[in-house]
Amino acid sequence: NAGVTQTPKFQVLKTGQSMTLQCAQDMNHNSMYWYRQDPGMGLRLIYYSASEGTTDKGEVPNGYNVSRLNKREFSLRLESAAPSQTSVYFCASSEFGWAGTNYGYTFGSGTRLTVV
Amino acid sequence: AQSVTQLDSHVSVSEGTPVLLRCNYSSSYSPSLFWYVQHPNKGLQLLLKYTSAATLVKGINGFEAEFKKSETSFHLTKPSAHMSDAAEYFCVVSDRNQAGTALIFGKGTTLSVSS
16 A cells, blocks of 8 residues: 555664664655654654755754655664653655645654653 | 644534534745544544635545634534544644645644543
């Protein structure tokens, strides 16, 4: 099925460990995004990539790095995990139409990360 | 800069009664507006979107929303709630003419439906 695939679905890390969350989309979308979701906070943008070869910081980028590997793939790396990074992470992709109209996102199913 | 405020963090209704989830937005440009729904331990699903066509937007599962520029509002309604509507709902804004600009999410409204 077409869509956004995230791996892994669940992960437990110890403080200080590193890991990479993987995201791939097969809809030929130009833009990809990483969000984190915390109770009562909605979704907050970590990083986004408007097109292949570009990345930009969002609202909460500290402690994260990203790589837009190609048009399909956009990974999120935690270099030294902290308990404050315990969250649910969502990857999304989108396409823009005439005059920059955003037609909405397609979201992955999420990665539930716990840092102990 | 754009922002969105969901006026109620929690709404409780009885099955068969109307649903109203309120959302106000702020945007420097002509916005695109969306409502997403998230059922417990699930991902996000697009309910409906406004992208400058008709101001009354119909979505899935009987939901609709009306874009009111003068009130900077985009409230979500449904005539008759169903138990399966219990979920968290997010109002989302995106500035048009800003290709690559990310969606900005409200903090969410939890809808509870009692029998």
